[in-house]
Amino acid sequence: MSSIGLQTAIGRWAGLGPYYAMFPVDFAFNVVAEFTRPGDAVLDPFAGRASSIYAAGACSRSGLGIEINPVGWLYGRVKVSPATRGRVLKRLEQLGEMALSVDVQPPEDTGEFFTRCYSPRVLSFLTVCRDRLRWREGKVDGTLMAIMLVYLHGKRSASLSNQMRQGKAMSPDYSVRWWQERGLEPPEVDPVEFLRQRIEWRYAKGTPKLSSAKVILGDSRTEVQRLSRMLADGRIRDFDLLFTSPPYCGVTNYHADQWLRLWMLGGPPRPVSGDGFSRGRFCARDQYLELLTKVFGGCAELLNRDATIYVRTDARPFTFEATLDTLQTAFPGKSLAIRSRPYLRETQTALFGDNAHKPGEMDIILT
Numbered sequence: 134m135s136s137i138g139l140q141t142a143i144g145r146w147a148g149l150g151p152y153y154a155m156f157p158v159d160f161a162f163n164v165v166a167e168f169t170r171p172g173d174a175v176l177d178p179f180a181g182r183a184s185s186i187y188a189a190g191a192c193s194r195s196g197l198g199i200e201i202n203p204v205g206w207l208y209g210r211v212k213v214s215p216a217t218r219g220r221v222l223k224r225l226e227q228l229g230e231m232a233l234s235v236d237v238q239p240p241e242d243t244g245e246f247f248t249r250c251y252s253p254r255v256l257s258f259l260t261v262c263r264d265r266l267r268w269r270e271g272k273v274d275g276t277l278m279a280i281m282l283v284y285l286h287g288k289r290s291a292s293l294s295n296q297m298r299q300g301k302a303m304s305p306d307y308s309v310r311w312w313q314e315r316g317l318e319p320p321e322v323d324p325v326e327f328l329r330q331r332i333e334w335r336y337a338k339g340t341p342k343l344s345s346a347k348v349i350l351g352d353s354r355t356e357v358q359r360l361s362r363m364l365a366d367g368r369i370r371d372f373d374l375l376f377t378s379p380p381y382c383g384v385t386n387y388h389a390d391q392w393l394r395l396w397m398l399g400g401p402p403r404p405v406s407g408d409g410f411s412r413g414r415f416c417a418r419d420q421y422l423e424l425l426t427k428v429f430g431g432c433a434e435l436l437n438r439d440a441t442i443y444v445r446t447d448a449r450p451f452t453f454e455a456t457l458d459t460l461q462t463a464f465p466g467k468s469l470a471i472r473s474r475p476y477l478r479e480t481q482t483a484l485f486g487d488n489a490h491k492p493g494e495m496d497i498i499l500t
Contacts, residue, residue: 137162142339143191146215147184149335150208150283151300152391156184156378156445164376165192168441168498173373176435178353178428183209183346185376190343197372198348199356203398204282204391207268209348211279216272218336221280222329224273228265229325232258240402246305247402249312250286250295251319258324259285259293263397269350280332282394293327295319302393304404354424357431364435371437379425379456381447383416422455429463442467442499445474453495460497467499 137144137158147158161184165175175189180198182205189196190213200206215221237257239247247256259281268278284292287299295312297303303311312318349356363369380387388395392404436442442464446456461469475493 140338142341145335145338146212146341147187147191149212149279150182150205151287152182152205152208156181158184158188161185161188161376162192164443165189165194165374168376168443169194169374174370175374175376176372176432177375177377178357178432179377179379180209180348181205181378183213183348186346186348187213187341187343189374190346191341193344195345196347197360197369199351199353200348201350201352202387202391203350204394205387206348206350207275207279207282207398210350211276212341213343213346213348214272215340216276217340218332220273221277221332221336224277225325225328225332228262228277229258231265232261232324235261237261240396243402244305245309249309249319250297251293252321255293255319255322255324259397263399268398277328277332278398280335281328282397284328284331285394285397289317289320293320293322293324301390302404354427354431357428357435361431361434371440372432372435373437373440375432375436375440375442375444377443378445379428381449382418382421382452382455384447418451418455421452422459425455425459426462429459433463436464442497444497446495446497448473448475448493448495457497460499464499470498470500472496472498 137147139145144158165185165188169175169189169192171193173194175185175194175196177183177185177196177198180186180200181202183196183198183200186196186198186209196213198209200209232254235257237253237260239256251259262278262281266274266278268275281293286292286294286297286302289296292299295308295317296315297308360369364371389404392400395405396402442460444456444460446453461467473493473495
């Protein structure tokens with residue numbers, strides 16, 4: 134098993150972005166190495182922060198991912214193609230100067246959360262960046278925003294915020310009570326100097342040189358259909374490996390868990406749950422089956438006949454069986470192998486009070 138360390142540009146950028154239920158970096162590289170050859174193409178319709186696509190590009194393959202959550206998409210897009218260090222630092226300085234002359238008030242109707250989470254200086258800087266950074270369109274702005282999102286919240290000594298988990302933003306009311314009970318005040322941080330140091334660290338080994346990697350922001354149910362039309366027109370090639378991990382039924386709400394980072398990207402200043410099936414916990418079993426059926430069925434049209442399918446899923450019965458059944462329906466006639474991946478240490482959900490037994494994960498491989 135290979136290990137991707139931090140002493141190269143590939144290793145240093147591989148882990149950009151804390152994200153719930155993300156692929157371990159080494160795992161992504163190992164699967165790409167085991168099931169593809171240089172020049173092959175990898176598809177991931179539930180890309181998350183795009184570790185699979187990054188690994189493909191870093192290993193002389195091509196990769197194409199689809200991700201519906203803009204936080205994960207931005208992490209993925211930036212690490213496969215970051216802007217140059219000098220331009221990112223210049224943009225940081227510009228925004229820092231703007232923030233010095235702006236008197237920013239916390240978002241309305243949000244109680245004490247923002248003033249207890251961030252110092253006035255940090256909140257002014259964040260608000261200016263939220264308003265001015267064109268992260269969807271601009272490479273420089275997108276790179277700076279992605280790095281800011283990494284440190285938007287986390288340990289009090291290593292982020293811009295008061296004490297908080299890095300991978301998941303807790304609810305505003307819970308956070309305020311927690312800080313009050315412990316007498317924790319927001320850290321007094323110079324946000325420009327803080328981020329400059331982190332940017333310098335990220336670029337210290339250079340930027341990754343990838344063969345070909347792209348992440349699309351969109352709903353995989355419709356994007357695979359669009360890609361199928363592009364394949365028919367000869368605008369893209371077919372794929373040799375489908376490598377993905379769909380959301381697990383009923384486990385987490387990716388949008389609510391990332392609500393503070395989504396606010397930074399222009400979203401509402403509070404957690405939002407239940408805004409459509411794709412923004413909830415994927416609890417409706419009929420809709421969950423429909424999601425897997427549409428996506429895997431669409432992917433079947435994009436893969437060549439000798440392609441491998443490698444899907445990591447939850448070991449809990451419904452999610453596992455639904456995933457296995459839809460995969461075997463979409464890809465009939467392929468040989469099946471299953472690798473059990475029990476959890477060997479405390480899971481992320483345990484950090485947030487869910488101490489129920491977790492059976493682990495299962496890797497479904499069709500060849």
